[in-house]
Amino acid sequence: MISLIFKALIDPSSSLLRIAQFALTSHSKPFTRVRPMSSESSQQVFQLKVDPLTGNSEWVVIREDEEEAFGNSHKNLLATTSYLDMLNDSTRNRAFRDAIDKTITKPCHVLDIGAGTGLLSMMAARAMGSGEPTSADTKGMVTACESYLPMVKLMRKVLHLNSMGRNINVISRRSDELKVGVDIPSRADVLVSEILDSELLGEGLIPTLQHAHDMLLVENPLTVPYRATTYGQLVESTFLWKLHDLYDHEAKASDGVRLLPTGMDTILRVKLQQHPMHCDAISKEIKLLSEPFKIFEFDFWKRPDSHRESELLIKAIDDGRVHAILSWWMLQLDHEGTIFYSTAPRWITKASTGNWCDHWKQCVWFLPGKGICVGKGEQLLFRAIHTDTSVFYNLATEHTELGQYNHVSGDFHLILPPERIAIYGDSKWRFSMLTALRNALQERVQPLCVVADDSIFLTLIVANLSKTAHVISLFPGLREMGVKYLQRVADANGFTADRVKVFQNKKCLTLHDTNQKKVDLLIGEPYYYGNDGMLPWQNLRFWKERTVLDSVLSNDVLIMPCKALLKACAMSLPDLWNSRCCLSKIEGFDHSIVNTTLGACGELPPPHDPPLLPFFIWQCGEIKELSERLTIMEFEFSKPISPCYGKVQVDFSETGVCHGFVLWIDWVMDASNSVVLSTGPDERYWKQGVKLLAQPVAVKTNGSTASEYRYAVIEASFDPSSGELSISHAFT
Known part of the structure; x- marks a missing residue:
């Protein structure tokens, strides 16, 4: 993890940062961490192999010419990232295609920073109909900059598959290492990039744009996107309150333990940052206390500032208590302002349908303590500050003062994730x-x-x-x-x-x-x-x-606990499955070659199998349980660790379409089984494991007369040497 954070600081434009953040907050397994070397050694990576059962780790150096070992080692890592989910976002893909086609109307030099699979580079090359440029002519040239070696190798395969390898110059290096006259022949006329996270700035958008405008782009370049605008909204939500205010919830406990003793209410807290979350999933638990308001604008076409502040007066639209500030962003992809993409919740967009995606969410900023009590019509003072990579918020009424957040404090604080704070409270x-x-x-x-x-x-x-x-x-x-x-x-x-x-x-x-x-x-x-x-x-x-x-x-x-139970349930998960299904053509470009590497679901040749991934099931869009919750196997802690095997028949209690099996652990705390702590789908503070099917399967209950499957058989085996769980299934 340390290497990823270090890499993120020195290489904000790299797709590796997307992997680092994904590893910390979403699906990524802890088995591998990677760090590209710079300069002459950029064609090798350090990969950190971590044993989840011991915490022991070792660095392994992997070089580009070690094809077989390299391919095997990075496959699992890429399969647990957000690339597949992003490439399945058809709304995003269409918006970028339309904007690139509208912006690039003649041969020019295009720079794509954080190129990934090369999708935007291919769009740019197609838009200007470029042939192979000569060394002295940069018109019709696309430079694809991507420093993460496994993705560079995958991109080259995609370019070759689409006969675009001669149109696009791939540079496996950080964008802030590029030099005009050395790596690229001239400054670029157009910048296309998608280096955005849910907060907008976390992938290093600002330092990347600063360096690009200073060293790599012509004056007043064309850019796709053209501008990004962040928005916020004040909300009341008991659920969000529980995710950060341990002090007030612990005060109700009668056990005599005080994780936050009086006078030390900040010694244990969540990190002062925007926390990504699918807020649509809790829309019924949110009371809106303001209209949406604009916070910052970031123009891609000019050099951004590292630090800005914004102050607004916000009018409360209802009585309540502000527990959190929700935020999202909107991209204006073209200069004229006709092509947009938004990460806003559905109560803002008014959309009843559309792509569910996990690579971009809304963000939640928690207000300290119990929040701020407001009355309808009351004015609140809102202040926002952004740095190179983060945004900080503050709020006050006419009766209170803006608090002072110490973003870098010398006082000791133990920082825990919001879900852990909620559990302890x-x-x-x-x-x-x-x-x-x-x-x-x-x-x-x-x-x-x-x-x-x-x-x-x-x-x-x-x-x-x-x-x-x-x-x-x-x-x-x-x-x-x-x-x-x-x-x-x-x-x-x-x-x-x-x-x-x-x-x-x-x-x-x-x-x-x-x-x-x-x-x-x-x-x-x-x-x-x-x-x-x-x-x-x-x-x-x-x-x-x-x-x-x-x-x-x-x-x-x-x-x-004295033992653990591996539990499972068959579920309908259409949004999650669609976000990770096989890719074919994306806006006309064949991406089928990436499916096995990125862990896609679909009819793929053996031995490919979709990976087991961790998700907060309650945040996975449309969900429906199709079976009872069953125990597959038990892990008995009275004995030393050993291989385990389990097999269970899953009878369907609901008719529907099964997209996979959700798995979790129930911890049995005592021998009498009187205290059992579940981490199942109803418990929103734990992630569950998801085994998606290669293809959705129509299922029925025993009383049904249709031709769908009536039950499934799940087999599972646990390997104590690696901590890996293998799952297989069959429908009958």
Whole structure:
């Protein structure tokens, strides 16, 4: 992850940044991270291989000439990115085609930054009908700049398939490394690019445009897009409030644990940023408190500023409490303003149909605490500030002042994802954990308890419940941050910091570490810091760590959770399936060659199989459950980690079209099965795993007389050496 962030800072125009953000926030698996080398060594990458069950990692150098190894190694990575979803966005593709055809009307030099598969480059070449330029003539020339080597290799295949390889000059280098007279013969007349994320600026739009205008483009160039405008709207939403205000929700808890003690209400919080989210999915839980308002305009055709501020007076249209600011953007792709693309929610666009896509969402900015109470007609002062890569918001009424957000603060803050904040503030979840732990601690005198994961909640609650317990927290992800946090909140939770020992970077505890005492209680949520984009069963790392600790566990050790259940449900997921289906021609250009590499669904030659990907199912557009929720296999934590196999028949309870199977883990906290924590589709704070079908299948209930399939059989196997779960299915 560190290499991706570093790469993002020095190479904002690279498609790698899209992969980095996707890895952190959406589908990407943790197995691979990549970093292209610069200059002469740009034809090799470092790939970080991570074992999800141990957290161990190693760098592997992959060179361009290592064709077979390279192809195998980067396939899974590209299959978990947003490229396929983006290329399936027909509204986006049509808008760019129309704008490019309208803008490029004669031979010229076109520069495509962050070229990806080369789609925009091919559109530009076709628009001007360019042939192969000579070295002295840049008219009719397209330069495609893409620094991410796996994508460069894929682009060249796409260009060859479409007989465009001689029309487009592919440069595998960062755009800020290009030099006129060295890499390109002259400044470009036209810039085409799509280096936008849900926030707009996160892929480095501003520094990329600044360098391009300074060094690579003619004065007053033509650009596609022409302009981007960001918009906002004030909303009330209890759901959004729960995602960030742990302090007020924790105050209602009766368990005595305070993750945010009084006076330390910022020591644990979400990051001050815009958080991407499909807001259409919660439209019925949102109360609009303002009309949409314009925030910033960014012109692609001129050099942008790194820093700007905007202040507006916004009139409340209803009584309520502002919990969040929703934002989106609109692209004006042509100079005249006739071609647009918007990421606005559907209550703005008034569209009942259209492409559901996951590569761009709306964004949510959380207001601190309980939000701001407003009355209908009241004026609010809104301030926005943008940097090179981020936007920050602030809001106040005539009775309050604009708060001061320290974007870079010297004070210690433990930053957690919004979903983790909501879990820690959920009274039902806390009560379940409290009940399970209270039962576990009964009749145990001076127990030695090991918290195997990154659960600060379990660490605090054990120390709070048992004044005689000795607690060891491993904090494999939090590490020093976990130590600092405990030191600051210990007193407020009724124990001294020396009662909890944290072993940082400790791969395995020994009896020397425990003062020759065996572990009586091994617990976890399980939760591992930084692994929020992982598949649900990759938290079976807890089982692996239980196995590593086997030699220090007492004979009557109590393990919590005691086991895990792999659950599954057949579902109709038309929007998600359509966003990841096979590509054929995109605006006239054949992209069929990318399907296997990008993990598409469809009739592809064996052994291709769509990958298992993590999604928040509730955000996946139209969804419908077609079967009961079934248990495929059990993972028994009383025994060391081992291979597992399960097989189950799925009977359809609803007639419809099945697009895949949704899988998740239910954690059984106690041996009596009285406390079970589910991460299934109803629980919106966890991602589920999705296994999409190659082709949708019509299914029916047993009482139906139609010819559709009546049931399916799912088989699953778990490999403890890799943490991989293999899923196969058959319909009958």
